Amino acid sequence: MTEPLRVGVAGLGTVGAALIAQIAEQRGALAARCGRAIEVVAVSARSRNKNRGIDLKKMKWFSDPVELAGFEGIDVFVELMGGSGDPAKSAVEYALASGKSVVTANKALLAKHGFKLAQLAEKADVSLNYEAAVAAAIPVVKTLREGLAGNAINRIYGILNGTCNYILTRMEQEGLSYADCLADAQRLGYAEADPTFDVEGHDTAQKLALLASLAFGTKVDEGAIYVEGISSIAPADLAAADELGYRIKLLGVAVRTPKGIEQRVHPTMVRKDSSIAQVMGVTNAVTIDAEGINPITLVGPGAGGAATASAVLSDIADIARGARTAPFGRPAGKLTVVKKAPMQRHEGGYYIRLEARDKPGTAATIAKRLAQQDISLESIVQRHPKGEVAPKSKSGSVPVILITYATSEDAVRKALAAVGSDRVISGRPQVIRIEKN
Numbered sequence: 119m120t121e122p123l124r125v126g127v128a129g130l131g132t133v134g135a136a137l138i139a140q141i142a143e144q145r146g147a148l149a150a151r152c153g154r155a156i157e158v159v160a161v162s163a164r165s166r167n168k169n170r171g172i173d174l175k176k177m178k179w180f181s182d183p184v185e186l187a188g189f190e191g192i193d194v195f196v197e198l199m200g201g202s203g204d205p206a207k208s209a210v211e212y213a214l215a216s217g218k219s220v221v222t223a224n225k226a227l228l229a230k231h232g233f234k235l236a237q238l239a240e241k242a243d244v245s246l247n248y249e250a251a252v253a254a255a256i257p258v259v260k261t262l263r264e265g266l267a268g269n270a271i272n273r274i275y276g277i278l279n280g281t282c283n284y285i286l287t288r289m290e291q292e293g294l295s296y297a298d299c300l301a302d303a304q305r306l307g308y309a310e311a312d313p314t315f316d317v318e319g320h321d322t323a324q325k326l327a328l329l330a331s332l333a334f335g336t337k338v339d340e341g342a343i344y345v346e347g348i349s350s351i352a353p354a355d356l357a358a359a360d361e362l363g364y365r366i367k368l369l370g371v372a373v374r375t376p377k378g379i380e381q382r383v384h385p386t387m388v389r390k391d392s393s394i395a396q397v398m399g400v401t402n403a404v405t406i407d408a409e410g411i412n413p414i415t416l417v418g419p420g421a422g423g424a425a426t427a428s429a430v431l432s433d434i435a436d437i438a439r440g441a442r443t444a445p446f447g448r449p450a451g452k453l454t455v456v457k458k459a460p461m462q463r464h465e466g467g468y469y470i471r472l473e474a475r476d477k478p479g480t481a482a483t484i485a486k487r488l489a490q491q492d493i494s495l496e497s498i499v500q501r502h503p504k505g506e507v508a509p510k511s512k513s514g515s516v517p518v519i520l521i522t523y524a525t526s527e528d529a530v531r532k533a534l535a536a537v538g539s540d541r542v543i544s545g546r547p548q549v550i551r552i553e554k555n
């Protein structure tokens with residue numbers, strides 16, 4: 119029988135504790151599948167005495183995770199501390215430099231330093247696995263890296279943040295405000311006390327950066343991503359989307375275009391009958407458009423102790439089996455620099471909601487400004503308060519909802535700036551991109 123794979127775990131929060139419990143529960147099955155046992159022999163965490171409901175007695179304790187990373191009694195260093203800086207960064211670098219394979223759930227670290235860490239792993243001839251860093255239990259890293267190794271990828275997009283999808287689902291289904299749904303998400307423990315990172319799209323962007331690199335063979339580059347969050351979405355947008363046959367989802371999208379690779383995170387209108395539109399609540403989903411085959415959609419739990427531990431353990435199992443793939447699906451030297459497609463040149467349909475002055479000539483002014491930018495309208499709806507059929511024109515404002523045919527971001531921005539200067543609208547226009555799916 120081959121020697122057990124010796125694992126050191128740094129970080130014993132909900133994920134670390136769930137991982138240790140799952141390794142104990144699945145001991146026999148893991149040994150059968152991998153041909154060798156997997157044993158956690160050493161751990162590190164901030165507090166030694168906290169009750170985590172797991173037995174740590176047989177494990178060597180390290181108060182310094184970097185020291186654990188270099189401990190000669192382990193084969194694999196599992197980093198579950200999080201954060202793009204130290205101690206996670208130093209510990210992972212030290213483990214790789216000491217010839218140990220690394221498994222991490224740390225999207226922030228990889229989005230920022232992924233390329234350098236991949237080079238280090240390659241130099242040391244060890245694995246750097248991170249399935250848990252994107253959409254937790256959904257095996258999307260392996261799908262791109264292994265399952266679709268022979269396919270050209272044209273587009274990958276997904277619901278990669280459960281907090282945002284929970285908020286948008288409740289707003290849509292119950293007509294609640296963004297603020298009320300966010301407060302509930304915080305109460306239920308989905309959103310952080312400071313929810314900015316989730317709701318402003320940064321969490322999605324870090325995950326998208328990793329997916330884009332895997333899909334297109336580019337050096338991971340979080341800075342190349344256009345990011346917009348969900349905090350401006352109003353119940354009126356969800357109601358209008360519903361009537362028009364759409365749902366609004368915060369999507370991370372990476373797509374190959376003639377202008378380069380477009381990487382963007384923003385609220386998106388998706389057709390109600392699409393696979394991605396069916397995904398509700400905290401659930402995550404990723405759709406991959408690969409050349410020559412119908413789209414593949416993977417759906418599942420994207421956060422939480424057990425879901426994240428499941429992905430971490432599958433990465434450890436690969437190492438136990440001796441299965442190794444380059445961290446970003448190809449040798450680091452073959453990763454290209456991403457040619458960023460500027461957002462102004464994004465092309466697609468647009469949903470636009472304006473608070474328009476309820477006076478003769480307003481619609482004509484808006485139409486003229488759109489026409490000047492060569493924007494063609496698929497529909498235009500002016501809404502009056504419920505029950506008012508063809509009311510007398512008043513001096514107030516009225517919501518006008520426009521759906522455009524495919525146009526460019528630049529044209530939309532210029533047309534709306536001109537409409538603003540015409541003083542026929544109040545407040546900021548709401549603009550939501552429509553994704554074909």
Ligand code: HSE
Pocket residue numbers: 278279280281282308316321420421
């Ligand atoms: N905070 C994330 C979410 C999970 O709400 O999906 C961790 O990335």
